[in-house]
Amino acid sequence: MKKLLLSGALLLGACAAQAQILKPVKWAYAAKKTSPTEAVILLKATIEPGWHVYSQHVKDGGPVKTTFTFTPAKAYTLVGKTQEPTPVTRFEKTFDMEVSYFATSVIFQQKVKLAGPGPVTVAGKLEYMTCDDEKCLPPEELPFSVLIK
Amino acid sequence: MKNLLVWAALAAPLAAHAQQGYTIQGKIGTLSKPAMAFLSxxxxxxRHLDSTYLTNGAFTFKGKVNEIKEAHLMLKHDDKPADPTMRQRFDVLPFFIENRDIKIVGKDSVKTAKIIGSPTNDDNKQLDNYLRPYYAKLEALNKEFAGQPDKMKRDTAYIRTLNVRAAQYQKDAVQAKLTYAKTHPTSYLALVALNSTLSDDADAVGAEKIFRQLPPATQNSELGKSSLQRIQKLKLTQMGVEAPDFTLNDVNGKPVKLSDFRGKYVLLDFWASWCGPCRRENPNLLKAYAQYKDKGFTILGVALDKEADREKWLKAIETDGLTWPQVSDLKYWNSDVAKLYDVKAIPMNFLIDRKGNIVAKYLRGDVLNQKLAEVLK
Known part of the structure; x- marks a missing residue:
């Protein structure tokens, strides 16, 4: 669904209209049941070439890190923290510190323990910011909800 | 009486159309269940989503739209569940939906299918063909770059020539779109083309003139309303207009007013301590400031930092050695001044002349130095 641009007129998306509809990061959510009482929530960011989404563990004094907040509910409890794959870590002279980020795509995973057998909806929100070499876009706060069948 | 009858006969099909809504009749080869079509x-x-199975290639969607809308027809060829860990590849046809009998015919996919019976989609195709040569030039540029040896790819002088050519091609494409919008005002695609030219450096005054020539229904459409909003915002910071005035506190809590700098050239610079690209641009600003500060030039830095990050803001100013006035309301992206200037990404800057008018936007790297050399001779 990346090519949501109309072939003709919005081919323009590639160029002039970019400033207006810059959306280099797209999020998708899913769940995988790993046992009758456990599941993993998958939060996936697909990132356009050149853009970065930052690790949850970027230290203070650098770019804005990615954060996940899950809405507490009786139907599930979180198991551990939200996991992320090994990010690209680079020393950034401008910040005088190491900055960890993801490019192309990243899947964050949150294990949950389910209270009962029925379908459960896990909801929450995430906040992330994205930059490329040229600029940074405003951080976005996105609500998500995932159904575990 | 005869005249009236003719009128009635002509009016009838029109009225029926308005009532009827759309019918999309698809025929994609001989695909059948589990192949499923989705209309979004x-x-x-x-987002409104409709779906139906294909039977011997055929499927039908019926509905009604209150105006022409962008839509997507998607075909799922099998019933495998989507794998959340994989990038999904869909067979998708983006098109315009309008209240007509539309046929969509293809051999084995909707991506390459033909759309029949819809004037708006015919216009889209025409516009597409008209713009294709302009985009071909940009694509050729990409290819040229990709074909260069690694050494050349890192050659900043070469990259600069590429950027100059790309900027020209984009300008040409924008001009072509505006020409299309001017010469095809009755087509909905005139609005789509016009809207796509509304980038940060667009000529909003010119765009508004073209917009006003569009039929009222187009102007009042959802896309029309958002385009006009965008035009009006752009007009606020368009070159030649007076820079919107504001007052913000500096690092010592002392109010600083933009118009206090009248008589000097001011670079209004939006940045933040957490913004890598902004910080990397600071050495360039330092150079420009050192060179021109005694020739009637100054910089006013507006930081989009958070209230809680006041210390980080101050530290960044110190680390980067910025000596020009720095102000912030510490409201992060909710900064009223960033809103006033419609800042959508940072770094962003505006060059304001001695009378307080905006004369340039988004000056970075060499371009900033060239512009300052030109105006501060």
Whole structure:
């Protein structure tokens, strides 16, 4: 669904209209049941070439890190923290510190323990910011909800 | 009486159309269940999704739209569940939906299918063909770059020539779109083309003139309303207009007013301590400031830092050695001044002349130095 641009007129998306509809990061959510009482929530960011989404563990004094907040509910409890794959870590002279980020795509995973057998909806929100070499876009706060069948 | 009858006969099919809504009749080869077609139409930010199985290639969607809308027809060829860990590849046809009998015919996919019976989609195709040569030039540029040896790819002088050519091609494409919008005002695609030219450096005054020539129905459409909003915002910071005035506190809590700098050239610079690209641009600003500060030039830095990050803001100013006035309301992206200037990404800057008018935007690297050399001779 990346090519949501109309072939003709919005081919323009590639160029002039970019400033207006810059959306280099797209999020998708899913769940995988790993046992009758456990599941993993998958939060996936697909990132356009050149853009970065930052690790949850970027230290203070650098770019804005990615954060996940899950809405507490009786139907599930979180198991551990939200996991992320090994990010690209680079020393950034401008910040005088190491900055960890993801490019192309990243899947964050949150294990949950389910209270009962029925379908459960896990909801929450995430906040992330994205930059490329040229600029940074405003951080976005996105609500998500995932159904575990 | 005869005249009246003719009128009635002409009016009838029109009225029927308005009532009827759309019918999309698809025929994609001989695909059948589990092959499924999805129709997605977005109205005021809400997506409406319809779906149906194919039978011997055929499927039908019926419905009604209150105006022409962008829509997507998607075909799922099998019933495998989507794998959340994989990038999904869909067979999708983006098109415009309107209240007509539309046929969509293809051999084995909707991506390459033909749309029949819809003037708006015919216009889209025409516009597409008209713009294709302009985009071909940009694509050729990409290819040229990709074909260069690694050494050349890092050659900043070469990259600069590429950027100059790309900027020209984009300008040409924008001009072509505006020409299309001017010469095809009755087509909905005139609005689509016009809207796509509304980048940060667009000529909003010119765009508004073209917009006003569009039929009222187009102007009042969802896309029309958002385009006009964008035009009006752009007009606020367009070159030649007076820079919107504001007052913000500096690092010592002392109010600083933009118009206090009248008589000097001011670079209004939006940045933040957490913004890598902004910080990397600071050495360039330092150079420009050192060179021109005694020739009637100054910089006013507006930081989009958070209230809680006041210390980080101050530290960044110190680390980067910025000696020009620095102000912030510490409201992060909710900064009123960033809103006033419609800042959508940072770094962003505006060059304001001695009378307080905006004369340039988004000056970075060499371009900033060239511009300052030109105006501060």
């Amino acid at each position: 139409v977005r109205t005021n930010g809400v």
